[in-house]
Amino acid sequence: MSSAVVNPPAVADATPDTSALTLSYAQAAALALSEAMQADRHVVALGEDLGRGGVFGQYRGADGRALVERFGPERIIDTPISESTIMGAGVGLALAGMRPVVELRVADFALCAIDELVNQAAKNRFMFGGQGRVPLVARLPIGIWTASAAQHSQSFEAWFAHVPGLTVVAPATPADSYGLLHAALASGDPVVFMEHKELWSMQGPVTPGVHQPLGKARQLRSGNDITLVSWSRQVHAVTEAADALAAQGVGADVIDLRSIWPWDRAAVLESAGRTGRLLVVHESIQAAGFGGEIAATVAEHTAARVARLGAPRIPVGYAPTLESVARIGAAQVVAAALKLLQR
Known part of the structure; x- marks a missing residue:
């Protein structure tokens, strides 16, 4: 992977484009994939239930x-229910010169394909001196999925960010679902593309042809009192919390990281250094979560006070009362931010 995208500046919200389409998060990704397939016959997709639309x-x-x-069944390929086989076939296709999109249904099931992704896709380029490349995109839907319990509600971005050779992306909006999928398909290296299960129906503007580079964050709110960093579905809870804090006279910088690895260190360090407070919020379990990496980096390079807010270390329950314990909402973000401001 190129080191040139590790520390780019944040990207502010663009001026609304009158040429934008209103699409769902799912439709935006489908548009990006169809455009890439139209432009390059080497792009194929394989996974379960693709023939019926996913x-x-x-x-x-x-x-x-x-x-x-x-595009026909030769390029949108239905596979048996065998995640290791799906990923292994994708790695083989990539090494043979194709650009596969590997669909693993939900991130929880990707663990069945962990060897092919972590030991084969991620390492091939480095083990063989660049003679082989694995331009593969692994689509891993993450996050709590209402009433789906412990084996369909997990977020593993920290796991994959730990693996050298993998790029990890987590879009929060239809526009980013579109733009970042294009960037992932063009990257030339394996990308773990983590889409949130409860964002699929979210509607938003998407401008065809507007792509986001990997590794660049997006600033959603500006303020000088505290920096709030998040990604994926939790961005929306954090934005709601920032609006509630503003009503109390607290100005928050809100940064949607978008890419987990490489992550936009420069944008986060600049903001946290200016506000003097950093709160990282994520839906995944707080213990050993990626928020710890961000907090530690900020603590090492600035004088800012840092805190994390993530889920408790429990399996997600099926019953609504149990599931709610694992969810992080805007009220919890506000409480954590106010507590940090008092330190």
């Missing part, structure tokens, strides 16, 4: 048609 409709265009109707 479990979440992420292989179905805005017109409702499954992408297989446009």
Whole structure:
């Protein structure tokens, strides 16, 4: 992976584009994939249920048609229920010159393909002196999925960020679902593309042709009192919390990291150094979560006071009362921010 994208500046919200389409998070990803497949015959997708448009409709265009109707079963490939086989086939396709998108249904099931992803895809380029490349995108839906319990509600971004050779992306909006998937497909290296299960139906503006580079954060709110950093679905809880804090006279910088690795160190360090407070918020379990890496980096390079807010170290329960214990909402973010401001 190129080191040039490790520390780029944050990207502010763009001026609304009148040419933008209103698409769901799922439709935005389908648009990006269909554009890439149209432009490059080497791009293929393989996984379970792709022929019917994917479990979440992420292989179905805005017109409702499954992408297989446009590109055929040779490029939108339905596979047996065997994650290790799916990922192994994807690695082989990539090494043979294709650009596969590997669909693993939910991130929880990706653990069945961990060897192929972590020991084969991530390391091939380095073990063989660059003779082989694995331009593969692994789509791993993450996060709590209402009433889906412990084996369908996990977030493993910290696991994959730990692995040299993998890029890890977690879009929070339809525009980023579109733009970052394009960037992932063009990167030339294996990318773990983590889409949140409860964002699939979220609607938002998407401008065709506007792509986001990997490794650049996005600033959603500006303030001088505290820096709030998050990604994926939790960005929306943090933004709501920032608005509530503003009503109390507290100005918060809100940064959507977008890429977990490489992450936008420069943007976070600049903001935290200026505000003097950093709160990292993520849906995944707080213990050993990626928020710890961000907090430690800020503590090493600035005088800012840091704190983390993540889920308790428990399996996500099926019952609503149990599931709610694992969720982090805006009220908890506000409370954690106010507590940090008092330190």
